[in-house]
Amino acid sequence: MRSDLLNLILGLLPSTDSDRTHSHPELAQFYAMLRDYPQRGGKGLRSELLLLSAKAHGAREDTPQWQSALWLGAVLELFQNWVLIHDDIEDDSEERRGRPALHRLHGVPLALNAGDALHAYMWAAVQQAGVPEAYEEVLTMIHRTAEGQHLDLAWVAHHEWQLTEADYLEMVRLKTAYYTVVIPLRLGALAAGQLPDPAFTPAGEALGAAFQIRDDVLNLQEDEGSYGKEIGGDLLEGKRTLIVLHWLSSASAAQQAFFLNQMALPRTDKDPVQMDQLLDWIRESGSLNYAQQFALEQGRRGLNLLKEALGRTADQTAAAQIIDLVQSYVTRQA
């Protein structure tokens, strides 16, 4: 994340060293928990996209519009961080950005509560931005994301594997596309005082699918490299991905039974040897390649829609930077 944005966020959050934390040392721990994920060095893709969108729509640095864009960038990063704290609890993930997940460090109750507080600080940043339309955008972003998250988690809770490609794509549209692409593009325009192009929505939906599928592919790759989460973690968590749904549809009856048997077990009861066997089968099938091609196709479609929409904006240098940024994410290696 850009250092000016990180500083804005850390300045909004309470300090761990104050009269209050001296008289109540437990509060120093609380505030440190709020500051933890933001300081772990997320990529800051969403805020970067928002700032470039603001620039493309004519917001120039050192203007009040730019300051609004920065605050809205802080909103997106704070959103990402409180959602990740809660997601990590919901999925019982082990790691986040190369360190133990917050609830693995402090237990579920304290981490859940810290996520709630960070959610409220996100709304404080909305207030700071002073862009009236942002309120509705942020509500839409949370509602869509929570609906997508519900689909994802409900399928896990209900052991539901009879899913189509369309089911998966609807989940990703809700869970990923809005907060990763659609809303950043829209908020950038609004910060610059412009009406967002309606084409940002279909463009963002296609690109969001491309990003998520790329992420799913990286999660099943052979080499951890600089990828910040555990390899195969999605499979351990029983996540529905395009890869697994595609493999499942062409697997033998015996393989399907083997798979459903492992997936019915809680994460801690899953057998490491059998899980490795599953990983091998999936990697040996054409499903990783199928998903990769699918992501590239969605990415191409989204980029074309986006190029057309951005062709109408004021600053074409910034518009080109958006295309570069988005392209690099569709094909990223980590």
Add this chain to the structure above:
Amino acid sequence: MRSDLLNLILGLLPSTDSDRTHSHPELAQFYAMLRDYPQRGGKGLRSELLLLSAKAHGAREDTPQWQSALWLGAVLELFQNWVLIHDDIEDDSEERRGRPALHRLHGVPLALNAGDALHAYMWAAVQQAGVPEAYEEVLTMIHRTAEGQHLDLAWVAHHEWQLTEADYLEMVRLKTAYYTVVIPLRLGALAAGQLPDPAFTPAGEALGAAFQIRDDVLNLQEDEGSYGKEIGGDLLEGKRTLIVLHWLSSASAAQQAFFLNQMALPRTDKDPVQMDQLLDWIRESGSLNYAQQFALEQGRRGLNLLKEALGRTADQTAAAQIIDLVQSYVTRQA
């Protein structure tokens, strides 16, 4: 809760019967989860206090000010409901308002996510109210409540029992007093277009302590009656209360060891017979009575401060109703 307020809340939340839920049946479950706690018939104390405060400050029914007050009442009830969903997870409570807690019905991941979505709907209600100052008040309310919750949960997580009466009262001030008394009184004034009296803060802090201690006493009473939570649940959850801290300070070394031994165990490993023994000791000690007297004293002090502040408001009939309502809560039986 008043029926007009409940209808306002249910109208804000998505319907379980729509085109979206027909094409994605899982979303019908999600929306039903959002509507569950609000429909369980909470007492609506906080919104009632807010509406009476608005009336006392001159807001008359069927005016835009009254509509603002109703929306802010919806904010308080939505706040209470999303916080309860998350609290029940944090404390692993069994019941809420006479039914299983939401995470006991649907599992932690889905309930946690539903609480987050309900949190966002609370902000939609803030927006509907159209009272600019409400934004800051709601942020303060969440921050204070989350800080108090952190103290409470951190003591549990760190097995901290070396606590003073002052520690407990600070936790209650943060965790209960703001959202139960201080902010409802302030938001009522703001809805009516008046500046809140600064004395609402010390009055609300004393009354909040009285409410919480009364609740702690009810939780340890002999007869469940119409009390909506399990009797002794606080003790099972290892909650720090004035009663337990008082009993502990006068218990024998053997009793203290017996107590700390049980408290070090997770809830499910606590021995029912030994827990009953602890309940008996606490009930036989003077600590319930001590806490009850403490609550009455705090209640008296808070009521006097509140009477003085409300003596300066426009509608003295409503002011008297506030005093009656608050008094009934300090001495309530369920």
